[in-house]
Amino acid sequence: MTDHLLNSPDGRILRMLAEYQEPLARFRREQIQDTVVFFGSARFQGSEAAAQTLSALKENHASSAAEELQQDMKRAQAGVDMARYYEDARKLAHMLTKWSTQIPARRHRFVVTTGGGPGIMEAANLGAYEAGGKSIGLNIQLPFEQYPNQYITPALNFQFHYFFMRKFWFAYLAKGLVIFPGGFGTMDELFEILTLAQTDKLAKKILVIIYGSEYWKRVINFQAFVDAGTVSPQDLDLIKVVDNPEEAFEFLRDGLIKYHLGAAPKKKVPEIAKTRP
Numbered sequence: 001m002t003d004h005l006l007n008s009p010d011g012r013i014l015r016m017l018a019e020y021q022e023p024l025a026r027f028r029r030e031q032i033q034d035t036v037v038f039f040g041s042a043r044f045q046g047s048e049a050a051a052q053t054l055s056a057l058k059e060n061h062a063s064s065a066a067e068e069l070q071q072d073m074k075r076a077q078a079g080v081d082m083a084r085y086y087e088d089a090r091k092l093a094h095m096l097t098k099w100s101t102q103i104p105a106r107r108h109r110f111v112v113t114t115g116g117g118p119g120i121m122e123a124a125n126l127g128a129y130e131a132g133g134k135s136i137g138l139n140i141q142l143p144f145e146q147y148p149n150q151y152i153t154p155a156l157n158f159q160f161h162y163f164f165m166r167k168f169w170f171a172y173l174a175k176g177l178v179i180f181p182g183g184f185g186t187m188d189e190l191f192e193i194l195t196l197a198q199t200d201k202l203a204k205k206i207l208v209i210i211y212g213s214e215y216w217k218r219v220i221n222f223q224a225f226v227d228a229g230t231v232s233p234q235d236l237d238l239i240k241v242v243d244n245p246e247e248a249f250e251f252l253r254d255g256l257i258k259y260h261l262g263a264a265p266k267k268k269v270p271e272i273a274k275t276r277p
Helices: 002-006 009-029 047-059 066-100 120-130 163-172 184-198 213-219 222-227 233-238 245-261
Strands: 035-039 111-114 135-140 157-160 174-179 207-211 239-242
Touching (some): 066 111, 066 120, 111 120, 174 184, 174 245, 184 233, 213 239, 222 233, 239 245
Parallel strands (some): 035 111, 035 174, 135 157
16 A cells, blocks of 8 residues: 555655765765755767767768768767767866865865766766765666666666756855756756746855857857847856866866865855754
C-alpha cells in the first residue's frame, strides 16, 4: 500500500519533499557549505574523443550517403572546434578545487557542482576529481543524453525527477556560476539565476561568469536588452564574460574571498545545518 501511494498522483507531495530532504541530509553529512555551479552543453567531448569521432567518420565515409555524410562531418568538425570548452571547464574546475581545498574551514567550501551528466558537466567533475576534491552531480531523469558521469563523488551523486527541485539545489548553495556554451537547458539555467539575482531573491552575492565570448556573442545580444529598455544598464554588471580558465579563476577567487571569506556579509545567511525551507 505504501509503494502504491508513493507512486500515485496523491504521493506527489511526498516525492517532492523527499527531493528536498534527502539532498539536505546528504549535504549535512558530507559537510558541504557552498558550491560553484558549472553549466554547459552535454554534447561536447574532450579534444581526443572529438578528434577520434571525426577520424572515424572520415574512415567510414563510403558507407554513408553524400548528404548524410556532409551533415555528420559538419557536426563532427564542430565537435572538434568546441572541444576546447570541455578542456577549459576541466582546467577551471581543477584550479578552483585545488584552491578551495586549501581554505581552512570546518566544512567544504565552493564545491564544484554540475548537472551530473556528460559534456561540460563531466569535464568539471573530472577536473575536481583530478584535483583531489569532492564534486556534486545533480542528475535528472531524461529520455536522452543524461546519465551520471563517473567522476562525481559517489555520496554526492543525486538523481532528481522534478526539474524545479533540482534547480532549487543548484541555486540554494551556489556562490558562483560558470556558464559554458550550451543549448536550451543552459540558457534556461542562466536566465533563471540572473532573474533571481536581478530581483534580489538570493540571500547572498553570486558571481556569474559567461565563458566563451565568441559563442555567446552569436547567441545572445545582452546589450540589446539595455538598448530596448527591457533591463537596466547596471543589470549587465551581474555577469562577467571571460575567455580563458585563468581569468575565470581569478575572478572567482577574488570575488569569493571578497564576498564570502572576508568581512561578515550584510545579510545573515543561515548555515545549512540550521536551514528551514
